Amino acid sequence: MEFPGLYNYWITIVLMMVGFYIVIAHDNLIKKVVGLNIFQVSVFVFYISMAKVQGGTAPILDAGIETYSNPLPHVLILTAIVVAVATTALALALVVRIRNAYGTIEDDEIEGQEDDA
Amino acid sequence: MIAAHLPALQVVVPLMAAPLCVLLRRPALAWALTLAVSWVVLAIAVLLLLQVLETGPVTYPLGNWAAPWGIEYRVDMVGAFVLVIVAAIGAVVTPFARRSVEHEIPRDRIYLFYAMYLLCLTGLLGIAITGDAFNLFVFLEISSLSSYVLIGLGKERRALTAAYRYLIMGTLGATFYLIGVAMMYMMTGTLNMADLATLMPAVADTRTILVALAFLTVGISLKLALFPLHLWLPNAYTYAPSVVTAFLAATGTKVAVYVLIRIFFTIFGGVEVFRINLIGDVLMGLAILAMVSGSAVAIYQNNVKRMLAYSSVAQIGYMVLGVSFATVTGLTGGIVHLFNHALIKCALFMALGCVFLRIGSVNIGDMAGLGRRMPVTMASFVVSGLSLIGVPLTVGFVSKWYLIQAALEKGWWPIAVLVLFSSLLAVIYIWRVVEVAYFRPAPEGGPAPAEAPLSMLVPMWLLTGASVYFGIDATRTLEVAGGAAAFLLKGTP
Amino acid sequence: MSAEATILLAVAVPLVAAVLIVLTGSRPNLREGVTLAAAVILFGLVASLFPAVFAGGRPAVVLGEMLPGLAIAFEVEPLGMLFAGVASFLWLVTSIYSIGYMRAHHEKNQTRFYAYFAIALSSTMGVAFAGNMLTLFAFYEVLTLCTFPLVTHHGTEEAKRAGRVYLGILLGTSIGLQLFAIVWTWTIAGTLDFTAGGILAGKAAGPTVGILLALYVFGIGKAAVMPLHRWLPAAMVAPTPVSALLHAVAVVKVGVFTVLKVIVYIFGIDFLAQAASGGWLLYVAGFTIVAASVVALRSDNLKRRLAYSTVSQLSYVIMAAAILTPLSAMGAAFHIAAHAFGKITLFFCAGSILVASHKTLVSELDGIGRRMPWTMAAFAIGALSMIGIPPTVGFVSKWYILRAAMEAEQTFAVAVIVLSTLLNAAYFLPIVYAAFFRAETAEPVAAGGRARGAEAGDGGNPRHHGHRREGHGEAPLTVVLALTVSAAGILFLFFFPDLPLALARQLAGGAG
Structure with missing residues (x-):
């Protein structure tokens, strides 16, 4: 395979690192959640793209359809997306509570308050 | 039906x-x-x-x-x-x-x-x-x-x-796990563990599988709070x-x-994962670091709940150590410690729950005189604490026995020494609490806290009793754990 | 009743007694009745095992498996029989003693005291009758833990510190070293049963033997081999009956008993004698004997002097065992019994002096023999036994050890025994001399007054100071009774040492 052959993996890796970096480097709790989402999405892209069969269509049982993409990863990712949505919702809910309790959503400021306590 | x-x-x-x-x-x-x-x-x-x-x-x-x-x-x-x-x-x-x-x-x-x-x-x-x-x-x-x-x-x-x-941290860990699963699926086309096990030997040497193994290990290590992912x-x-x-x-x-x-x-x-790369050594090293550092940090905690949390980090080290031996004895020790530590730690945290219910704090300084005021609770704490240390006739002893034996069977006596050293550190942190509860007089004034209600004492003592019972007669738990270890090491699911 | 049931009962009776003591805690007379009854029953049970063991029987019972292949098992062999007999008899005497002592001294928490005391006896029986090293180790640890509340009985800051040293050394060595040695033995030999001739012969060799022996000897912290002896003087903050029974008889004797068991039944005397790497033990024990005697000589506090004397005497047993001949093992076993009687008498006397006069320093004892003739007479007998002068039992055991050392041509051991005998005389005889032949000083020295308060640890109990010093006589009747009995025991065993000697001889396989 030539250069663009595995470009989907490169996209996955780039997205993953971007997400991971945001989670680690940013102090803003919302941005961390955003980073986490990007990180998760990179894995979803990874799953979906690996299921693609060259020249294949959607897996529909019909006459004339011989090659089709592997449907299983798609289904798995539907589940994973649900999980990711739940995680995001919970994280955001926690951020709201943290904001109420601390008056800020900046990690360093929260830590400052915790050290004082 | x-x-x-x-x-x-x-x-x-x-x-x-x-x-x-x-x-x-x-x-x-x-x-x-x-x-x-x-x-x-x-x-x-x-x-x-x-x-x-x-x-x-x-x-x-x-x-x-x-x-x-x-x-x-x-x-x-x-x-x-x-x-x-x-x-x-x-x-x-x-x-x-x-x-x-x-x-x-x-x-x-x-x-x-x-x-x-x-x-x-x-x-x-x-x-x-x-x-x-x-x-x-x-x-x-x-x-x-x-x-x-x-x-x-x-x-x-x-x-x-x-x-x-x-x-x-948990989501990162779970996502890492997901990546590992994806890679295994790419190579084998199955998600069923039994099926994976039969297909794995054929592809085990590929880089994809190695990377998958790395992702799986790191992801789960985050979940189980293996040092240094225990933060x-x-x-x-x-x-x-x-x-x-x-x-x-x-x-x-x-x-x-x-x-x-x-x-x-x-x-x-099927591929005897510990023999094909460094993963066993790395796990063992981390497990030992967890054992020693977790126990050492626990000594310096004034919040007893946090102290026990660090002790958990150390105890997880014991379990992973048992796993990383990859011998029947070691794995038996690791698996039986799952059970034993569950009994011990649950009872200890329950005791703290009782303390918190009555005095509203789990700081070591506030526990002065509790040995007299909440004798039943504190007695349970002491017995479970002894079990954590690994005193004979308690479950903690059984796990430790197997881990040391596994280390000595391989001739790795420094590891046995470290296991024992870590339990001696446990003596120190448990005894700090005991000394405060039994030797420091309760603060003057204020209502004296009563004993915890029966509905909390009974479950706590049930676990404490179990941790003594299965320490005296460990044959039953060891039969299951040993059977499980032998079964797993046969290499077939 | 079968011998099996008797063994189990011997372990169970003190435990049941502990429960009953707690239940009858509000009625002191009944509570002490329970203690005495349990002590009598226990002694009866142990005595009833004598004939069978004497005839060469080894009654055994397996309680159940703890780990696969490792059972909690009991087996009575001569050494354990001897030890159990001594310990159960002295529990009886100590119970009588402590009733007088604890009441006269107005100790607090007496129920807790008697209860843990009974549990300690139960675990001592467990150690004495243990059929394998795992069982022994389990009861060894229980003994450490249940004596902790006794050592820290007064609950003071000093008691807490002493408790730390006590638990730190005993638990630290036993978990850190002894357990290691036990698991190692198990991996090498595949068994932990006490077997005549040892279980390691042919399975371990070279430096392994020496290292393993070191792990055992230092892992058995209760044997107080230097440098792990510090817990013993620290534990002297405990009430005197505790010091007497636990730190002259049960705890420390469990230590040397275990060492002896390990040498005889785990290593095997012959095997260890062949292995060159075990020779160091003799010298460590010899050093401990002399060094502890020197420290004892310099201590003014009576209980501390006795404690260091104990450290020194314990190493007699270990040194005797380390000579590694059947005769020396027999001397070692007999010395366990001999020293138990001698040292408990001395502690009884120290407690008696404390109760009657509130004196704790050697330098305060001038002329006290006239006020407390019984106590000091018993003290003199105990002291003679420690030095090894006839007609006391100490002479008999020293005789055997010395003979063994000479036969084995261990010049070092002979020299140590001679030197330490001189030192023993130097730190005991002046007390006896001062008590009987010096005039009583009118005003006790000021320094003594300060130390007294700390030692008594009475927690500000005002009644203490009501009946002090002036015009005191003998201690309470039960106290005097107990120390007279144990002193009589010292003399009795000199004239009739046959029974314990026969048991000790069986241990050594018919030598001497």
Whole structure:
């Protein structure tokens, strides 16, 4: 395979690192959640793209359809997306509570308050 | 008829009960339902264990879709053992929970607490029962999401940040696991663990599989708080409600260790994963670091809950150490320590729950004189503490015996020395509490705290008694753990 | 009743007694009745095992498996029989003694005291009758833990510190070293049963033997081999009956008993004698004997002097065992019994002096023999036994050890025995001399007054100071009775040493 052959993996890796970096480097709790989402999405892209069969269509049982993409990863990712949505919702809910309790959503400021306590 | 569906019921019963709790609303009703469900779950788990002991692994195709296409539930010796641990802890914690939860959680949220508790139980049981790598991820997330909520229910505001940090770390770990599963699927085209195990040897030497193994290991290590990925654990355990800490400390990390065992010895069982690369050495090194550093840091904690949390980090080190030996003795030690440590830590955190109920604090300075004021609670703390140290006639001794024996069998005596050294550190931190509780006079003035209510003392002593009983007669637990270890090391699922 | 049931009962009776003591805690007379009854029953049970063991029988019972292949098992062999007999007899005497002592001294928490005391006896029986090293180790640890509340009985800051040293050394060595040695033995030999001739012969060799022996000897912290002896003087903050029974008889004797068991039944005397790497033990023990005697010589506090004397005497047993001949093993076994009687008498006397006069320093004892003739007479007998002068039992055991050392041509051991005998005389005889032949000083020295308060640890109990010094006579009747009995025992065993000697001889396989 030539250069663009595995470009989907490169996209996955780039997205993953971007997400991971945001989670680690940013102090803003919302941005961390955003980073986490990007990180998760990179894995979803990874799953979906690996299921693609060259020249294949959607897996529909019909006459004339011989090659089709592997449907299983798609289904798995539907589940994973649900999980990711739940995680995001919970994280955001926690951020709201943290904001109420601390008056800020900046990690360093929260830590400052915790050290004082 | 029902017996054939036990594997499904194991998970479905608590899963269905959770929304029922939300519908019931009344705290007393929600608690009663949880109690009933947790005991039913325990009964199912015990029946499954007996069945496995009698006839070997039990499989159950979910929705009658045959493996490897459908999701298969598969209960073997290890799985059944972990199921019993989780279910038993759940069944004992629930009666304990009523008074403690009333005290620590606002009344209008109690029903939510029980719903989350049941979901967490579902997730943990599901992890232990499923034979499908992706299904495991789903259960992992069910248990994790509900435990984030449970931790966030803690009284102090720091519970929120602890839950948030755990959420970030936990999600990263779970996603790492997902990547590992994806790579395995790419190479083998299956998600069924038994199927994976048979297909793995053919592709084991590819770089993809090695990377998959790395992702799986790191992801699960995050979940089980293996040093140095343990940073979420101390805060989460410290600020969670007492019941949650008792439950999670005894089950959450144990199930993660189980997943680790599953990956290494079932999925990668055919390729003897520890012999083809450095992974065993790395795990062993980290386990030893966890043992020593966890115990050492625990000595300096003034919050007793945090102290025990660091002690958990050390104890996880023991379990992973047992796993990393990859010998029957070592693995037996690791698996039996799952059970033993669950008993010990649950009882210890329950004792702290009782203390918190009566004096509203778990700081070591506030525990002065408790030896006289809450004698039953503190006696349980001392016995469980001795078990943690590994004094003979307690379960802690049994685990330690096996780990040391495993180290000596391989001729690695420095590791045996470190295991013993770490238990001596445990003497120091446990005895700090004992000295304060028994030798420092209680502060003058103010009402003297009474003993904790019976509904909390009985579950606590049940576990304490079990940790002495299984220390004196360890043959039964060792039979199961040893059987499981031998089964796993055969290399076939 | 079968011998099996008797063994189990011997372990169970004190435990049951502990429960009953707690239940009858509100009625002191009944509570002490329980203690005495249990002590009598226990002694009866142990005595009833004598004939069978004497005839060469080895009654055994397996309680159940703890780990696969490792049972909690009991087996009565001569050494254990001897030890159990001594310990159970002295529990009886000590119970009588402590009733007088604890009441006269107005100690607090007496129920807790008697209860833990009974549990300690139960675990001592467990150690004495243990059939394998695992069982022994389990009871060894229980003994450490249940004596902790006794050592820290007064609950003061000083008691807490002493408790730390006590627990730190005993638990630290036993978990850190002894357990290591036990698991190692198990991996090498595949068994932990006490077997005549040892279980390691042919399975371990070279430096392994020496290292293993070191792990055992230093892991058994209760034997107080230097440098792990510090817990013993620290534990002297405990009430005197505790010091007497536990730190002259039960705890320390469990230590040397275990060392002896390990040498005889785990290593095997012959095997260890062939292995060159075990020779160091003799010298460590010899050093401990002399060094501890020197420290004892310099201590003014009576209980501390006795404590260091104990450290020194314990190493007699270990040194005797380390000579590694059947005769020396027999001397070692007999010395366990001999020293038990001698040292408990001395501690009884120290407690008696404390109760009657509140004196704790050697320098305060001038002329006290006239006020407390019984106590000081018993003290003199005990002291003679420690030095090894006839007609006391100490002479008999020293005789055998010396003979063994000479036969084995261990010049070092002979020299140590001679030197330490001189030192013993130097630190005991002045006390006896001062008590009987010096005139009583009118005003006790000021320094003594300060130390007294700390030693008594009475927690500000005002009644203490009501009946002090002036015009005191003998201690309470039960105290005097107990110390007279134990002193009589010292003399009795000199004239009739046959029974314990026969048991010791069986241990050594018919030598001497």
